[in-house]
Ligand SMILES: Nc1ncnc2c1ncn2[C@@H]1O[C@H](COP(=O)(O)OP(=O)(O)O)[C@@H](O)[C@H]1O
Ligand SMILES: O=P(O)(O)OC[C@H]1O[C@](O)(COP(=O)(O)O)[C@@H](O)[C@@H]1O
């Protein structure tokens with residue numbers, strides 16, 4: 001994707017260093033659009049809520065830890081229903097698409113978009129696009145009604161299907177135009193949101209009255225700005241089952257070692273949180289923290305020491321960890337994501353070889369790979385509520401005429417975030433933050449910083465994040481009540 005256009009970069013500067021990184025609005029490029037009173041006013045459940053409508057000037061700060069002399073900093077527009085809407089109920093023809101890898105909660109988001117459109121705004125023309133972006137021009141659509149989606153939150157996956165690759169901007173926007181769609185809800189990760197940004201750009205160029213709303217999806221929690229991604233909480237919880245199994249197996253054998261691989265292509269949040277939650281893990285390996293096997297301060301030395309002291313151990317490894325140590329083939333998936341080698345299998349083999357060579361310590365190693373089992377389950381209670389808020393915020397935003405935005409939780413508040421902030425970088429664990437230090441303290445594992453080629457100095461992304469995270473604690477993206 002090229003640099004964001006001026007339309008996408010709407011910045012408002014206020015007093016005392018206040019900055020609003022605003023999102024585009026249909027009126028930015030279409031003049032004299034009619035407005036309508038928000039139909040929520042006449043719904044009994046909502047009409048009793050005091051101050052139900054969000055004030056036009058409400059915004060949410062990106063950083064909540066401040067000093068007395070620092071400027072007020074970057075803010076995002078607060079999400080929620082507005083007094084006026086820019087679509088009449090019977091004028092709306094919405095569509096929903098899910099792209100990229102699976103994540104717990106996708107069906108809940110789909111359900112809640114359909115329900116919010118219908119029950120809050122009286123909209124009953126909603127299409128599901130089958131099989132990701134390419135479904136816009138290559139497949140049939142699915143008619144979505146509250147009845148059709150009523151039970152889907154109990155199922156894993158996405159009832160719409162998903163895919164990688166196949167993003168053809170012109171064909172997608174042609175299809176949107178030909179079908180008379182005027183609200184597009186795009187659920188997906190970093191790749192998907194980049195695709196959404198170019199779709200928005202083309203729609204704006206064509207001058208179409210079409211609102212484009214993104215809902216951030218990533219089981220890896222690798223999307224910046226937002227507190228955490230939906231499905232992450234579920235993934236951490238489900239990972240406990242695999243870790244427990246590894247621990248039981250390891251404990252039951254002499255010199256038992258349990259190895260658990262968890263998802264996390266570039267960001268090790270699932271592994272880090274699953275480790276912190278479990279307390280049975282002796283070593284957590286993530287992509288952000290390079291490690292080495294042999295010699296002083298290396299993994300083998302630590303395994304030997306742990307087996308001697310405890311008689312067993314559990315290792316959690318994120319799928320993207322240690323890839324630089326493997327024979328990587330440089331292959332990509334259809335979306336351009338690097339295809340990874342199975343690091344869990346590799347490390348299990350290396351450990352077995354090491355102890356076989358030593359001949360002194362017989363070990364029993366069990367390797368557990370629950371990655372796709374974790375990804376395919378329905379979302380837990382807390383993620384279900386979170387998905388509902390994300391979906392409702394997206395619908396309120398599109399109805400209010402906002403476009404080119406991702407709905408996201410920032411410091412515990414729902415906001416509208418411009419696409420360029422979501423796609424500009426990946427959110428990663430900062431290994432010099434307190435949260436990683438807590439993990440090292442809890443597992444007692446080596447930091448692997450002793451090696452001269454530990455890679456930390458060379459990791460630009462980590463350094464950039466470190467600066468960003470000065471007020472943070474390596475959780476979602478900053479200090480919040482949700483993920484401390
Ligand atoms: N830079 C990009 N521009 C346009 N579309 C993209 C871009 N990167 C990825 N996509 C599209 O977004 C979709 C999902 O991307 P992918 O990386 O597979 O998953 P995720 O969105 O979960 O990161 C795919 O259909 C892919 O073609
Ligand atoms: O679904 P695939 O193609 O097997 O890819 C697996 C990848 O998908 C993920 O689960 C999520 O990645 P995306 O958010 O990019 O879809 C990664 O953790 C994992 O590396």
Ligand SMILES: [Mg+2]
Nearest residue numbers: 100189190191
């Ligand atoms: Mg991705």
